[in-house]
Amino acid sequence: xxxxxxxxxxxxxxxxxxxxxxxxxxxxxxxxxxxxxxxxxxxxxxxxxxxxxxxxxxxxxxxxxxxxxxxxxxxxxxxxxxxxxxxxxxxxxxxxxxxxxxxxxxxxxxxxxxxxxxxxxxxxxxxxxxxxxxxxxxxxxxxxxxxxxxxxxxxxxxxxxxxxxxxxxxxxxxxxxxxxxxxxxxxxxxxxxxxxxxxxxxxxxxxxxxxxxxxxxxxxxxxxxxxxxxxxxxxxxxxxxxxxxxxxxxxxxxxxxxxxxxxxxxxxx
Amino acid sequence: xxxxxxxxxxxxxxxxxxxxxxxxxxxxxxxxxxxxxxxxxxxxxxxxxxxxxxxxxxxxxxxxxxxxxxxxxxxxxxxxxxxxxxxxxxxxxxxxxxxxxxxxxxxxxxxxxxxxxxxxxxxxxxxxxxxxxxxxxxxxxxxxxxxxxxxxxxxxxxxxxxxxxxxxxxxxxxxxxxxxxxxxxxxxxxxxxxxxxxxxxxxxxxxxxxxxxxxxxxxxxxxxxxxxxxxxxxxxxxxxxxxxxxxxxxxxxxxxxxxxxxxxxxxxxxxxxxxxxxxxxxxxxxxxxxxxxxxxxxxxxxxxxxxxxxxxxxxxxxxxxxxxxxxxxxxxxxxxxxxxxxxxxxxxxxxxxxxxxxxxxxxxxxxxxxxxxxxxxxxxxxxxxxxxxxxxxxxxxxxxxxxxxxxxxxxxxxxxxxxxxxxx
Ligand SMILES: Nc1ncnc2c1ncn2[C@@H]1O[C@H](COP(=O)(O)OP(=O)(O)O)[C@@H](O)[C@H]1O
Ligand SMILES: [Mg+2]
Numbered sequence: 195x196x197x198x199x200x201x202x203x204x205x206x207x208x209x210x211x212x213x214x215x216x217x218x219x220x221x222x223x224x225x226x227x228x229x230x231x232x233x234x235x236x237x238x239x240x241x242x243x244x245x246x247x248x249x250x251x252x253x254x255x256x257x258x259x260x261x262x263x264x265x266x267x268x269x270x271x272x273x274x275x276x277x278x279x280x281x282x283x284x285x286x287x288x289x290x291x292x293x294x295x296x297x298x299x300x301x302x303x304x305x306x307x308x309x310x311x312x313x314x315x316x317x318x319x320x321x322x323x324x325x326x327x328x329x330x331x332x333x334x335x336x337x338x339x340x341x342x343x344x345x346x347x348x349x350x351x352x353x354x355x356x357x358x359x360x361x362x363x364x365x366x367x368x369x370x371x372x373x374x375x376x377x378x379x380x381x382x383x384x385x386x387x388x389x390x391x392x393x394x395x396x397x398x399x400x401x402x403x404x405x406x407x408x409x410x411x412x413x414x415x416x417x418x419x420x421x422x423x424x425x426x427x428x429x430x431x432x433x434x435x436x437x438x439x440x441x442x443x444x445x446x447x448x449x450x451x452x453x454x455x456x457x458x459x460x461x462x463x
Numbered sequence: 464x465x466x467x468x469x470x471x472x473x474x475x476x477x478x479x480x481x482x483x484x485x486x487x488x489x490x491x492x493x494x495x496x497x498x499x500x501x502x503x504x505x506x507x508x509x510x511x512x513x514x515x516x517x518x519x520x521x522x523x524x525x526x527x528x529x530x531x532x533x534x535x536x537x538x539x540x541x542x543x544x545x546x547x548x549x550x551x552x553x554x555x556x557x558x559x560x561x562x563x564x565x566x567x568x569x570x571x572x573x574x575x576x577x578x579x580x581x582x583x584x585x586x587x588x589x590x591x592x593x594x595x596x597x598x599x600x601x602x603x604x605x606x607x608x609x610x611x612x613x614x615x616x617x618x619x620x621x622x623x624x625x626x627x628x629x630x631x632x633x634x635x636x637x638x639x640x641x642x643x644x645x646x647x648x649x650x651x652x653x654x655x656x657x658x659x660x661x662x663x664x665x666x667x668x669x670x671x672x673x674x675x676x677x678x679x680x681x682x683x684x685x686x687x688x689x690x691x692x693x694x695x696x697x698x699x700x701x702x703x704x705x706x707x708x709x710x711x712x713x714x715x716x717x718x719x720x721x722x723x724x725x726x727x728x729x730x731x732x733x734x735x736x737x738x739x740x741x742x743x744x745x746x747x748x749x750x751x752x753x754x755x756x757x758x759x760x761x762x763x764x765x766x767x768x769x770x771x772x773x774x775x776x777x778x779x780x781x782x783x784x785x786x787x788x789x790x791x792x793x794x795x796x797x798x799x800x801x802x803x804x805x806x807x808x809x810x811x812x813x814x815x816x817x818x819x820x821x822x823x824x825x826x827x828x829x830x831x832x833x834x835x836x837x838x839x840x841x842x843x844x845x846x847x848x849x850x851x852x853x854x855x856x857x858x859x860x861x862x863x864x865x866x867x868x869x870x871x872x873x874x875x876x877x878x879x880x881x882x883x884x885x886x887x
Contacts, residue, residue: 267776269700295779302777306770308789319778369774376778 213281215240215380215410216261221275223256223265230256233275234436236429238380243402243411245421245442248431249457254414255303257431258382261412262298263291279380296323299378303385305365307357307372312349315357315368316340319376335375343371344401363394370401374409381405383413387420399424418458422446430454510866514859520648520661521611523574523637524600525551529586531594540587544579545571551599556636573633575602577662602650602661603643605853607634611643614852625852651860655828656842660853663846665861667828671741671821671836672810678745678832679752679809684802686749687756688791694757695764696786715754722750723815731819738820739835747819748809755808759801763794796883803876807869813840839865 214237223231231253238244246254256265263284265271277284284294296319307315316336319325326332336353340346345367349360357368366386373381383402387395402411402424415421421428421442428445430438430453438445438454449455528551533543549571553561561567578601585599586592602608606625609615615624617631626634637643654664690711698704726747730736736743767790775785791798816822822841829836837845843865846858 262777264773264777267772292779292781295777300773300777302770302773304770306768306774308771308774309793318775318780322778322780322784372774372778 214238215280216412217278217281218257218260219276221257221260221273221277223253223260223274224272225268226270230434232434236436236439238410238412239427240410241406241408242427243406243413243425245425245428246412246414246431247416247418247421247428247457248437250416252431253434254431255384257436258384258412258414261380261382262295262300264295264300266291296376297378298380298382299373299376301366301369301373301381301383301386304389305362305369307360307365307368309356309358311354312340312357312360312368313353316371316375319372323376325376336371339371339375340368342374342401342405343367344397344404345371361394363390363397366390366394366398367401370398370405374405379410381409381411383411385414385416388416395420418446430457432457510859510863513856514861514863515856516612516614517651517853517856517860518648519612519645520650521603521608522600522644522646523603524598524642524644525555526596527551527582527599528596529582529593534586534593536590536593539590540583542583542586544582544586548574548578548582548601555640555642556633559633569630570633573603573607573630573637575604575661576659577602577657600644605660605851606630608661609852610634611638611645651857652864655826656824656837656845657826658824660849660851660857663854663857665839665842665864667825668837668839668842668861670828671744672838674741674829674832674836675744675748675816675821675838676806676810678742679748680802680806682746682749683752683756683805687753687802688760688798690753691757691760691764692786692791695761696790697782711754711757715758717751718814719751719812720814720818722747723818725750726815727818737833737835739823739825739837740833741821741829741836741838742832743819744816744821744836744838745832747815748812751812751815752802752805752809755805756798756802759805760794760798763797763801764790766797767793796879799883800876800880803872803879807872807876810872811840811865811869813844816841817844839868 216236216238218234218236218238221231221234222229234253234257236244246258248254259265260273260277261279261284263273265273273285279294279297282289308318310318313336316339317326317332320332320335326335337346337350340349345364348364349355349368357365360368366389370381370383370386387398390398399420402413405411406426413421413425425442427440428438428442429436430445430449430451432453438449438451440450445454446458449458525548527547530543530547530550533546535542546567549561549567552570552573553559556570559566559570561570578599581601582599585597603611606615607630610617610626610631611634615626617624621627634643650662650664652664652669653666654662655667657663694704694708694711698707726743730743730746731738736746771789771793772785775789780788816838821836821838822845823835823837824845825835825837839861843858843861846854846861
């Protein structure tokens with residue numbers, strides 16, 4: 195299913211370093227009085243996988259949700275600092291979060307399909323954004339998205355069955371299909387495998403590797419093995435600070451910060 | 464002795480006490496439920512024992528000669544219909560001379576006052592009946608109805624009875640001739656109210672209640688859902704919205720009579736809407752139902768998991784799309800359940816309707832939300848207040864009808880909840 199003309203993903207990332215897809219500078223996040231993130235800066239390259247790791251409660255999800263402004267929906271949450279997507283400030287008052295979320299898709303920790311049919315689940319984004327010109331084009335978009343999410347063969351005969359009737363792993367792949375059906379530029383995944391069994395996890399990881407040839411992917415995971423398997427770059431968070439950022443291999447084999455080392459060797463977590 | 468064994472021993476020692484407490488809890492719970500059921504049973508038993516007789520009505524079947532001397536086609540619908548009926552009774556009764564006016568009146572009083580109007584309507588609809596003999600089945604008046612149902616005992620001393628020996632003898636004669644029947648009393652549902660218990664029915668009250676509930680639903684459902692959506696999904700969390708929230712919860716606890724006073728001064732006093740109208744009744748009930756619907760809707764909206772909202776928001780749906788496309792449909796079973804329970808409460812509500820005059824004596828069913836009407840509970844109130852014996856059983860029967868509606872509505876609510884509620 196890989197576009198045969200496209201070079202392998204990490205070759206590209208290393209061969210031709212380009213302007214970052216997302217560039218975050220000095221991001222601070224407060225929930226009411228308590229500060230959840232302290233002065234985090236990161237550049238997310240295009241067509242690659244960036245993993246956020248760190249102990250639970252360290253602010254990974256909070257940071258991830260800044261990129262599509264999902265934190266706007268939490269009344270007590272205040273975000274400061276600058277984040278650009280393709281050089282555009284996403285906090286610019288002229289940017290509508292609705293439009294931003296069409297460009298930055300998200301997959302959540304717990305599979306959350308709508309209680310609609312499988313087809314309607316995937317077609318939802320294209321429908322609300324008016325991406326398809328007609329029934330046929332919509333069907334095409336849905337099929338393509340389901341194929342990319344490696345779910346097509348399993349569901350092609352029951353597209354009208356409810357999405358909530360699938361197994362956990364299938365539901366999560368359905369959510370991925372739903373997210374990529376709007377053809378986003380960035381895909382955010384918040385612990386997408388934490389509710390899945392090892393086989394479903396392996397399927398999703400394979401999928402992430404494939405999708406990274408088209409999208410820029412940011413994945414939050416509490417599993418260091420997963421970060422090591424799927425990501426090109428890894429950021430380690432601790433108590434609201436980004437402690438370490440680098441190529442995944444370097445972070446895991448040769449961490450610079452003692453806290454990172456403590457975490458990956460299992461002494462904090 | 465090892466430490467484990469001590470623990471085990473201690474647990475064992477306390478086990479008996481814990482089991483006893485559990486049995487006590489179980490027994491007292493069972494007792495409470497039995498008590499509640501006994502009360503409910505007593506209520507239904509008393510209602511049925513007094514009300515069951517109102518579900519049948521004593522009728523007399525007569526061969527009526529539509530006498531052209533009394534009833535003339537050119538004077539319809541007027542005519543001596545009562546005289547014709549008295550004559551028919553006279554033929555059925557041996558040894559009763561109808562020469563005296565007082566005797567004629569006594570004989571005529573066997574039949575309901577409405578009998579002559581039934582005859583009149585039949586003849587007016589078909590004037591060719593004049594001069595013929597027709598078979599007519601009409602209700603008997605309340606005392607004879609009571610006599611037939613056993614509520615008047617012929618063994619009590621004559622002075623303490625509503626019917627003297629002669630009257631009882633007349634009725635017995637009719638019974639012996641096989642002219643008396645007690646069919647199901649459809650009049651209870653299809654007649655409007657009347658001064659005469661044997662004619663009084665709930666039609667006006669049923670239609671009045673229906674109009675009031677329709678108005679109540681049309682106002683409280685959209686407004687209640689709108690308010691709940693605003694408060695739950697859109698309103699900023701600040702002092703002002705907290706104030707509104709507290710007040711809505713308080714509104715649900717305001718005694719209903721207060722809403723009646725409010726409606727009296729605002730809807731009737733300021734807006735000049737008519738008294739006794741189901742429209743005003745419905746508006747008043749809507750005031751009371753709205754807090755119930757708001758609270759039920761908010762609870763239902765809250766119960767929709769955040770993950771569904773996040774999924775839609777994450778795909779770029781606007782707030783409005785999230786609410787109307789995802790949250791509201793998932794909350795609908797809960798909202799409908801709350802609405803039906805709110806409407807059931809409104810159906811049984813009496814005090815505010817009394818204040819806006821829906822307890823007027825009205826002998827025709829309303830033909831719209833603006834014409835005067837009663838409602839089921841106010842009709843019960845009126846009948847309970849009437850001295851005639853026949854109204855006592857009718858009151859109980861009307862209460863049973865009202866309870867029937869309430870139980871049906873609550874059953875529908877329970878059914879909807881079980882059938883449509885989603886599990887996440
Ligand atoms: N909606 C919220 N309201 C208040 N505090 C929150 C909220 N979400 C997260 N937090 C706090 O922010 C910190 C970071 O949380 P989160 O980003 O979810 O951590 P992680 O995803 O790394 O486990 C935690 O201390 C958490 O308690
Ligand atoms: Mg998290």
